[in-house]
Amino acid sequence: GAGVSQSPSNKVTEKGKDVELRCDPISGHTALYWYRQSLGQGLEFLIYFQGNSAPDKSGLPSDRFSAERTGGSVSTLTIQRTQQEDSAVYLCASSLEGQTLGKLFFGSGTQLSVL
Amino acid sequence: GENVEQHPSTLSVQEGDSAVIKCTYSDSASNYFPWYKQELGKGPQLIIDIRSNVGEKKDQRIAVTLNKTAKHFSLHITETQPEDSAVYFCAASFQTGANNLFFGTGTRLTVIP
Numbered sequence: 001g002a003g004v005s006q007s008p009s010n011k012v013t014e015k016g017k018d019v020e021l022r023c024d025p026i027s028g029h030t031a032l033y034w035y036r037q038s039l040g041q042g043l044e045f046l047i048y049f050q051g052n053s054a055p056d057k058s059g060l061p062s063d064r065f066s067a068e069r070t071g072g073s074v075s076t077l078t079i080q081r082t083q084q085e086d087s088a089v090y091l092c093a094s095s096l097e098g099q100t101l102g103k104l105f106f107g108s109g110t111q112l113s114v115l
Numbered sequence: 116g117e118n119v120e121q122h123p124s125t126l127s128v129q130e131g132d133s134a135v136i137k138c139t140y141s142d143s144a145s146n147y148f149p150w151y152k153q154e155l156g157k158g159p160q161l162i163i164d165i166r167s168n169v170g171e172k173k174d175q176r177i178a179v180t181l182n183k184t185a186k187h188f189s190l191h192i193t194e195t196q197p198e199d200s201a202v203y204f205c206a207a208s209f210q211t212g213a214n215n216l217f218f219g220t221g222t223r224l225t226v227i228p
Contacts, residue, residue, distance in 0.1 A: 103164070
């Protein structure tokens with residue numbers, strides 16, 4: 001596709017339920033990032049995938065959060081046993097391998113609301 | 116780790132006036148400073164960036180300045196237009212060795228027609 005695609009655009013769930021958020025990066029981009037954006041806050045790094053290397057999970061806030069990237073393309077961010085404080089916009093971004101850090105291309109995000 | 120502070124959190128200007136957003140960073144090793152614009156309902160988009168070997172960079176109505184000694188950098192928008200209204204984020208990163216950016220908390224710019 002022309003850009004980074006995220007689905008769903010909005011997700012409302014009940015506390016305690018599991019959710020899966022999907023990201024389709026730009027074709028050919030080997031680096032993929034997940035960020036979380038809480039209301040009125042900056043972007044909080046969650047996890048980074050680069051090619052076949054082990055992902056950098058240093059930003060995941062708890063063990064309820066996990067992410068996979070299958071076939072070096074599509075990524076899924078899973079939040080188990082959701083809590084109200086998980087409510088935020090979850091942004092995915094991709095970039096070309098070897099490209100200068102910072103030239104990220106973001107999707108429009110998934111707005112997650114935990115009731 | 117790196118800490119990026121951004122001011123102001125909100126900014127309102129009259130159409131045609133200039134807008135300035137300022138950021139400071141803590142880690143002197145940071146050497147790449149991008150600025151992102153986020154419109155309502157969309158993801159952030161890179162609008163301009165600067166590397167540490169350059170003091171200023173311009174792109175039409177947008178300019179960024181960097182003071183490495185003071186560890187601060189600024190975004191300048193001249194002749195503002197209503198479509199400039201958005202949230203702007205600064206960021207700092209290492210060019211190598213790190214794989215994420217450190218973002219500021221954002222500035223909501225409103226251009227009043």
